[in-house]
Amino acid sequence: MKILKVQNLSISFGGLKAVDNLSFEVENNSIYGLIGPNGAGKTTVFNCISRFYTPDSGKVLFSPNGKEVDLLDYQVHQVIDKGLARTFQNVELFNNLTVLENLMVGHHGKTKTNFFAEGLRLPFVNNEEKRVKDKALEILDFLNLNGIEGLQASAQPYGVQKMLELGRVLMSDAKLIILDEPAAGMNDTETDKLAETIKRIRDHYKVTILLVEHDMGLVMDICERICAINFGKKIAEGTPKEIQNSVEVQEAYLGKGD
Numbered sequence: 001m002k003i004l005k006v007q008n009l010s011i012s013f014g015g016l017k018a019v020d021n022l023s024f025e026v027e028n029n030s031i032y033g034l035i036g037p038n039g040a041g042k043t044t045v046f047n048c049i050s051r052f053y054t055p056d057s058g059k060v061l062f063s064p065n066g067k068e069v070d071l072l073d074y075q076v077h078q079v080i081d082k083g084l085a086r087t088f089q090n091v092e093l094f095n096n097l098t099v100l101e102n103l104m105v106g107h108h109g110k111t112k113t114n115f116f117a118e119g120l121r122l123p124f125v126n127n128e129e130k131r132v133k134d135k136a137l138e139i140l141d142f143l144n145l146n147g148i149e150g151l152q153a154s155a156q157p158y159g160v161q162k163m164l165e166l167g168r169v170l171m172s173d174a175k176l177i178i179l180d181e182p183a184a185g186m187n188d189t190e191t192d193k194l195a196e197t198i199k200r201i202r203d204h205y206k207v208t209i210l211l212v213e214h215d216m217g218l219v220m221d222i223c224e225r226i227c228a229i230n231f232g233k234k235i236a237e238g239t240p241k242e243i244q245n246s247v248e249v250q251e252a253y254l255g256k257g258d
Helices: 042-049 076-082 099-105 115-120 123-142 158-171 188-205 216-222 240-244 247-254
Strands: 002-013 016-027 031-035 057-062 084-086 176-180 208-212 225-230 233-238
Touching: 002 042, 002 208, 016 031, 016 042, 016 208, 016 225, 016 233, 031 042, 031 188, 031 216, 042 057, 042 176, 042 208, 076 084, 099 123, 099 158, 123 158, 158 176, 158 188, 188 208, 188 216, 216 240, 225 240, 225 247, 233 240, 233 247
Parallel strands: 031 208, 031 225, 084 176, 176 208
Antiparallel strands: 002 016, 002 057, 225 233
16 A cells, blocks of 8 residues: 655746655655655755745645545645654754653644643643653653653663654654665664664564665665666666666766766
8 A cells, every 4th residue: 555645746946956856655654765866855855845945836735544535735844744743864852851752743733732722731631641751751662762861861871862853753653654865974883773773663563664864874774765866867776686786866866087
């Protein structure tokens, strides 16, 4: 079953095509990679899917629970409610909050309480807060980050902060998680740990992961299928081995020979 179908997606900025009639499909409960040289349009594609950008044309069909919807019919906050969550290239944590509080923020859109009830501190509000806290602690334990929940997020090593971002998207109960260069700035040890963590997340939480990443070792290790783009156009799609053997991909990264 396909959880995501990007169909004929195009967007231009100042007359320049950033994404040009791009189509690809992502299988449910898979890890799918989107690759390409710098400036190929990868993050622009993600911004269209997650509704930070509105494309000129195309469809983004999303089927989190068997019912297909076009995400382009919704606003950013509505897309999150539909079951899509994402991280960004740069760490986007709340530095003044603790590790635990940063994760709990990720559940805010799913909270069943309202400001009136919170102001009165009604019993069900306390129950909801405890449930969210317990869930955050479970995710920290899953990510092997237990024991630091009370510490400031900003005081944690960079690799830990990147893991906290993964934890926060897990708090949203998303069916599709979009990761924009999750290994950026990580050393080899941190990247290896990240690769295993992404696979564990997919298997344990039964989610689909779509990622953009420049670390080809990571992409080839964890992705079942990959779409390669250049100048906003798809140049190849297939298994990691097929992508590695693609002449078009080799030329995009290395240039054409004489």
